[in-house]
Amino acid sequence: MSNQAYPKGFVRKDMFFVVVFFALSLGFAAGVITGSMYNPPRPQMQAAQGMGQMPPQQMPPQQMPPQAGPGGMTEAERTRLLALETDVTKRPGDVAALNNLGHFYFDHGMPQKAVETYRKSLEINDNQPDIWTDKGVMHRELKDYEQSLASFEKAIALNPKHEHARFNRGVVLIFDLDRKEEGLAAWRELLAMNPNVRAPNGQLLSDIIASMQ
Structure with missing residues (x-):
């Protein structure tokens, strides 16, 4: 793994990809559940007059905050996961069902x-650059950097204007595979397409490149 330092103010790479996923999820087709939909805000506990917050056991059921159970998931999340897995069992060849489940696992x-779920989806229809990008993110979480890179490159081959895949490709090349010059070249190609592209923290990519030269 590379010891390359991040540009000042740049997000840590273990956080970057999650941010990228949420940005990508905004462009998913209707019917595909996005990452942000899996995490509704925690309900606010209601205060009893003159007593501050009510103890959880005294709160009406609809106001109870979700409680994490075995595996760190709430009951609602476990119910959602079961529904998604059941949907895939009933419709094993349905790309949307597989993607929904894959996104849940991602989040x-x-x-x-x-990775396994996205692979099944892509075996049915490999013309999904967003799913290739998400698969690349998950490969990186597994420290499978070559497969991560290959997934981003597949996304770019399908959609040469896929900015997130291009940005991610540069991140993996520079910070994970010690191929800094290739990564910077990849980012310069992205800049040629969009001179105003920014990292998830809002920093201009052109400024990041300048700080690394």
Whole structure:
């Protein structure tokens, strides 16, 4: 793994890809559940007059905050996972069902299961650059950097204007594979397409490149 330092103010690479996923998810086709939909805000506990917050056991059921159970998931999340897995069992060849399940695994820190589920989806229809990008993110979580890179490159081959895949490709080349010059070249290609492209923290890519030269 590379010891390359990150540019000042740049997000840590273990956080970057999650941010990229949420940005990508905004462009998913209707019917595909996005990552942000899996994490609704925690309900606010209601305060009883003159008593501050009510103890959880005294709160009405609809106001109870979700409680994490075995595996760190709430009951609602476990119910959702069961529904998604059941849907895939009933419709094993349905790309949307597989992607929904893959996104759940992605958002809940199960990269191996996400990779396996995305692979099944791509075996049915490999013309999904967003899913190739998400698969690349999950490979990186597993420290499988070559497969991560290959997934981003497949996404770019399918959609040469896929900015997130191009950005991610540069990140893996520079910070994971010690191929800094290739990574910077990849980012320069992205800049040629969009001079105003920014990293998830809002920093201009052109400024990041300048700080690394």
